[in-house]
Amino acid sequence: DNQYNPKDVEAKWQHIWQEEQPFSASVDSTKEKYYLLEMFPYPSGRIHMGHVRNYAIGDVVARFKRMQGFNVLHPMGWDAFGMPAENAAIEHGIHPAKWTYENIASMRHQLKKIGLSYDWKREFATCDADYYRWEQLVFLKMFEKGLAYKKGSSVNWCEDCQTVLANEQVEDGCCWRCHNQVQSKELDQWFFKITNYADELLDWTDKLSGWPERVLAMQRNWIGKSYGCEIDFQVAGDDEKIKVFTTRPDTLAGVTFMSLAPEHPMVEKLVTAEQSQAVQDFMTTVERQDKADRTSGDLEKIGIFTGSYCLNPFNGEKIPVFLANFVLMGYGTGAVMAVPAHDQRDFEFAKKYDLPIRVVIQPKDVDLVADQLTEAYSDPGFLVNSDQFDGTDNESAKEQIAAFLDNLGVGRKTVNYRLRDWGVSRQRYWGTPIPIIYCDDCGAVPVPEEDLPVVLPTDVELTGEGGSPLARHQQFLQVSCPKCGKTARRESDTFDTFVESSWYFARYTCPDYTDGPLDKKAANYWLPVDQYIGGIEHAVMHLLYARFYTKILRDLGLMDVDEPFTNLLTQGMVCKETQRCPEHGWLYPEQVIDGKCELCQQLVEQGRTEKMSKSKKNVIDPNQLIDQYGADTARLFSLFAAPPEKDLEWNEQGVEGCYRFLNRVWRAVADNKELITDAKVGADISGEAADLRRKTHQTIKKVSEDIDGSFHFNTAIAAVMELVNAIYAFKSAKESPGVLREALEAVVCLLNPFVPHICEELWHAMGHEEGVELSGWPTWDEAALVTEEISLVVQVNGKVRGKISVATAAERQAIEAEALADENVQRFIGAKEVCKIIVVPGRLVNIVVK
Numbered sequence: 041d042n043q044y045n046p047k048d049v050e051a052k053w054q055h056i057w058q059e060e061q062p063f064s065a066s067v068d069s070t071k072e073k074y075y076l077l078e079m080f081p082y083p084s085g086r087i088h089m090g091h092v093r094n095y096a097i098g099d100v101v102a103r104f105k106r107m108q109g110f111n112v113l114h115p116m117g118w119d120a121f122g123m124p125a126e127n128a129a130i131e132h133g134i135h136p137a138k139w140t141y142e143n144i145a146s147m148r149h150q151l152k153k154i155g156l157s158y159d160w161k162r163e164f165a166t167c168d169a170d171y172y173r174w175e176q177l178v179f180l181k182m183f184e185k186g187l188a189y190k191k192g193s194s195v196n197w198c199e200d201c202q203t204v205l206a207n208e209q210v211e212d213g214c215c216w217r218c219h220n221q222v223q224s225k226e227l228d229q230w231f232f233k234i235t236n237y238a239d240e241l242l243d244w245t246d247k248l249s250g251w252p253e254r255v256l257a258m259q260r261n262w263i264g265k266s267y268g269c270e271i272d273f274q275v276a277g278d279d280e281k282i283k284v285f286t287t288r289p290d291t292l293a294g295v296t297f298m299s300l301a302p303e304h305p306m307v308e309k310l311v312t313a314e315q316s317q318a319v320q321d322f323m324t325t326v327e328r329q330d331k332a333d334r335t336s337g338d339l340e341k342i343g344i345f346t347g348s349y350c351l352n353p354f355n356g357e358k359i360p361v362f363l364a365n366f367v368l369m370g371y372g373t374g375a376v377m378a379v380p381a382h383d384q385r386d387f388e389f390a391k392k393y394d395l396p397i398r399v400v401i402q403p404k405d406v407d408l409v410a411d412q413l414t415e416a417y418s419d420p421g422f423l424v425n426s427d428q429f430d431g432t433d434n435e436s437a438k439e440q441i442a443a444f445l446d447n448l449g450v451g452r453k454t455v456n457y458r459l460r461d462w463g464v465s466r467q468r469y470w471g472t473p474i475p476i477i478y479c480d481d482c483g484a485v486p487v488p489e490e491d492l493p494v495v496l497p498t499d500v501e502l503t504g505e506g507g508s509p510l511a512r513h514q515q516f517l518q519v520s521c522p523k524c525g526k527t528a529r530r531e532s533d534t535f536d537t538f539v540e541s542s543w544y545f546a547r548y549t550c551p552d553y554t555d556g557p558l559d560k561k562a563a564n565y566w567l568p569v570d571q572y573i574g575g576i577e578h579a580v581m582h583l584l585y586a587r588f589y590t591k592i593l594r595d596l597g598l599m600d601v602d603e604p605f606t607n608l609l610t611q612g613m614v615c616k617e618t619q620r621c622p623e624h625g626w627l628y629p630e631q632v633i634d635g636k637c638e639l640c641q642q643l644v645e646q647g648r649t650e651k652m653s654k655s656k657k658n659v660i661d662p663n664q665l666i667d668q669y670g671a672d673t674a675r676l677f678s679l680f681a682a683p684p685e686k687d688l689e690w691n692e693q694g695v696e697g698c699y700r701f702l703n704r705v706w707r708a709v710a711d712n713k714e715l716i717t718d719a720k721v722g723a724d725i726s727g728e729a730a731d732l733r734r735k736t737h738q739t740i741k742k743v744s745e746d747i748d749g750s751f752h753f754n755t756a757i758a759a760v761m762e763l764v765n766a767i768y769a770f771k772s773a774k775e776s777p778g779v780l781r782e783a784l785e786a787v788v789c790l791l792n793p794f795v796p797h798i799c800e801e802l803w804h805a806m807g808h809e810e811g812v813e814l815s816g817w818p819t820w821d822e823a824a825l826v827t828e829e830i831s832l833v834v835q836v837n838g839k840v841r842g843k844i845s846v847a848t849a850a851e852r853q854a855i856e857a858e859a860l861a862d863e864n865v866q867r868f869i870g871a872k873e874v875c876k877i878i879v880v881p882g883r884l885v886n887i888v889v890k
C-alpha cells in the first residue's frame with residue numbers, strides 16, 4: 041500500500057538498527073575519524089524536547105559524516121550521579137541506584153524511538169563501578185603529584201541541599217539547583233589544582249577557533265588573569281606590613297585609605313580597643329551577606345574604621361585602614377589600596393565615610409577637581425600630584441612606579457587570577473567515593489590501587505536528615521590503615537559530579553578497557569571530539585573542567601591530546617507560549633477554554649514565549665509527538681523551525697507542515713516507482729529535464745554546504761523542499777525518467793541525516809540493496825550547474841541594435857525583459873512607445889516601436 045505510515049516504517053528500521061548495529065564504530069587507521077558528541081543527559085526519567093533537539097542536531101552531523109565516508113564515533117551514556125536521585129529516595133523511598141537505573145532504561149527506550157545513530161555498545165552510566173573506579177585511580181595519581189590536595193576552607197553551603205557548592209554553582213548568591221540562599225561554612229575539602237593550568241587554559245582560548253566567541257569570552261573572564269603589582273604598606277607604629285594587589289600602581293599617590301576584607305588575618309591585630317565594638321557589629325552584618333552579592337556592583341558598600349593606620353610607601357603618608365564588605369579574602373591579597381578618585385567602588389566608599397579624594401590622573405589639558413567629581417575617573421590620562429611622575433602617561437607610569445617600588449624593595453610585579461582551585465568534596469551519598477583513608481598516625485592515606493574500586497555501598501538509608509549516610513555507615517567507614525594497619529576511617533565525602541562529566545568523552549573511546557582509565561591507542565585515535573553539542577549553560581563549569589581534565593589525563597601519560605573539543609555548538613532552547621490566569625497562575629493549554637480559565641472563567645493572559653518547563657506548564661511531551669506524527673516529523677520540525685544556535689519556538693502548524701512534507705516525499709517516490717525503475721540519465725538532455733537536473737545538482741551543493749561545518753539545517757531542508765516542488769511540477773517524467781530518478785534519489789539521500797527512517801524505506805523502495813547510509817553522500821556535477829545559454833539578436837523596428845544572452849530554456853517573458861533591458865536597445869527605443877515584441881525562438885527578438 042502506498043500510504044506513508046511512520047509507525048511501521050520507524051519500528052521496522054529501529055528493529056534493523058538494533059539487530060545489525062550499523063552505527064557501531066571501531067578504530068580503523070585507514071579511515072579518517074570523526075567524533076561527534078552531544079552532552080550526555082542526566083537520567084531524570086523523561087526525555088524532553090530540549091533533548092530531542094540536541095540529539096537530532098547531533099544525529100544530522102553523525103549521519104552526514106558517515107555518508108561522507110568518515111569513520112564516525114557517536115556514543116551515548118548517562119551522567120548518573122547527583123542530587124535528584126537522593127531527593128527522589130528521600131521523597132519516595134526508592135533507592136537512588138534503583139531510581140537511576142530504571143530511569144536510564146526508560147530514557148534509553150525513548151531515545152531509541154527517535155532513531156538516533158548511536159553506537160550503543162559503548163553506553164555506560166557514570167554510577168557504574170566500572171566507570172568510577174578509573175576516576176578513583178586518576179584521583180590517586182593526581183594526589184601523588186600534588187594535583188589533588190586537601191585544605192580547610194570556607195565554602196559555599198546550601199542548607200537545603202546539605203552540600204557544598206562550587207563557586208560556579210552559586211548563581212546570584214543562590215544555589216543553582218534549589219535557588220535557596222547560599223551560606224558560608226568552614227570545612228576540610230579536597231581540591232583539584234586547576235590553577236596550575238590557568239595559563240594553558242587561557243592561552244588555548246585563542247586557539248579554539250571552532251568555539252563560539254561568547255563561550256571563550258566567558259572562560260577567559262572566569263580565569264580572569266590580570267597583570268599588576270603587589271605593594272607593601274607598613275602598618276604605622278608596627279613592623280607588620282599589609283600587602284595589596286593592584287592593577288593600577290600608577291594611582292599610588294592617590295591612595296587615601298586602605299580597605300581590608302573582613303576575613304583578613306590581620307584584622308584582629310589592627311582593630312583598636314575603641315573600635316572593637318563597632319567592628320564586631322560590622323562583622324555580624326557582613327557575615328549575613330552573601331559573598332557573590334558582596335562583589336556585585338549593586339550591594340551597598342559598607343565599612344568600618346579599624347582604628348589603625350598604615351603608610352603609603354610612595355610618600356610616607358599616613359592613611360586609615362578600613363574593613364570593607366566589597367573586599368573578599370579569596371582574591372589578590374584581600375587588601376585594597378583605595379584610590380577614590382579613580383576607582384568607582386572606592387569613590388562611593390569615600391563619599392559615604394567622608395574620606396579624602398585626590399586626583400592623580402587626568403585627561404590632557406583638563407583639570408579634574410576632586411570636589412567636583414560625581415564619579416571616579418577611570419580612563420587613561422597623565423599623572424598629577426605624583427612628584428617625579430607628573431606628566432607621565434599613566435600606562436608608562438604603571439611600569440615606572442612598579443620599577444620604583446621594586447627598587448625600594450616594597451613592591452613587585454605580579455599576575456593575579458580570578459580562577460580558584462576546584463573544590464570537589466561533596467557531603468553527598470550518590471557520588472563517587474573519594475579513595476582516601478584517614479589514620480591518626482599516617483594522616484590521609486590513599487587507598488591502594490589494587491583495592492579499587494571503593495564501591496559505594498547500597499545498604500544505606502536516606503532520611504533527608506543532615507549529612508551523608510556514608511558518614512554514618514560503620515561498615516563502610518571502618519577500615520585498617522593501608523600503611524600501618526591500625527584502625528582508620530574512610531573518607532565519607534564523594535566527588536562533585538562534574539568530575540565524572542569531565543572525562544566521560546575520553547572513556548567512550550574505550551568503555552570496556554580493563555587495564556586502566558584509557559586505552560591510549562583508542563583515545564589518541566578518536567580524540568579530540570570533532571564536534572561537541574550542548575547548552576550554553578555549561579559554558580564555564582563543565583566545559584572548563586573538561587578542558588582541565590584533558591590536560592591532567594595528558595600529563596599523567598594516559599593520552600596525548602591537549603584539548604577535548606575541537607568544535608563546539610551551543611544550541612538554543614525550545615520555547616513555547618505560556619498562558620496565565622490572574623488567580624490560578626500558569627495554565628496548561630487544555631485548561632484554557634475560549635480564552636478563559638476553566639477554573640474561574642477569568643480572562644487568561646497570553647504569557648510570553650518561554651523555555652519549555654514543567655512549572656510554566658508549556659511543555660510538549662516528545663513521546664506524544666512521536667506517537668502522533670512519528671519520530672521523523674519530530675526530528676524534522678526540531679531542525680527546520682530554527683537554526684541550531686537560536687531558540688526554537690514551538691508551533692503546531694510547523695509540525696503539521698513537516699508531516700505533510702514527508703507525505704509529499706513519500707508519494708513522489710511511490711507514484712513514480714515503476715517509471716523510474718532502472719532509469720538512467722540520458723546523454724543529451726534539454727529543456728525541462730535539464731532544468732530539473734540543474735535544480736537537483738544545485739540542491740546537492742547547497743545542502744552539502746549548509747550542513748558541513750555551518751549547521752544551516754533549516755535552509756538545507758528548505759532547499760530540498762524546493763526540489764520536491766520541482767519534482768511535482770516536472771511534466772517530462774515519461775521522456776526523462778532518469779532525470780526524475782536522479783532527483784528523487786538526491787531528495788532521499790539529502791534528507792537522510794534529518795529523517796533517516798523514511799529515507800531508508802524509500803531508498804529500498806527505489807530498488808537499492810544497500811542502505812542509504814552506506815550509499816555515500818551525493819556529489820554535485822559542476823557541469824550540470826551551468827545554465828546553458830544562447831545569444832539572440834535584438835532588433836528595433838527591424839534593425840539590429842543589440843545582442844542578448846539568455847538561458848536555453850528561458851521563457852518568453854524573461855527574453856522580452858532581457859531584450860528591453862539592453863542599453864543600446866533602450867537608446868533606440870528612447871521615448872517611443874513599444875507596440876509589439878516579436879520573439880523568434882533561438883534566433884531573434886524584434887521590438888516594434890512608434
Ligand code: ANZ
Nearest residue numbers: 266285286287288291366367368371372374379382383
Ligand atoms: C588600586 C586601584 C586604583 C585599583 C584604581 C583599581 C582602580 P581586577 O582587574 O579584577 O584584577 N582589588 C584587589 N583585590 C581585591 C579584593 N580582594 N576584593 C576586591 N577588590 C580587590 O581588579 C584588580 C583591582 O581590584 C585592584 O586594583 C584593586 O583595586 C581591587 F584606579 O588597586 B585596584
Ligand code: ZN
Nearest residue numbers: 479482521524
Ligand atoms: Zn596509619
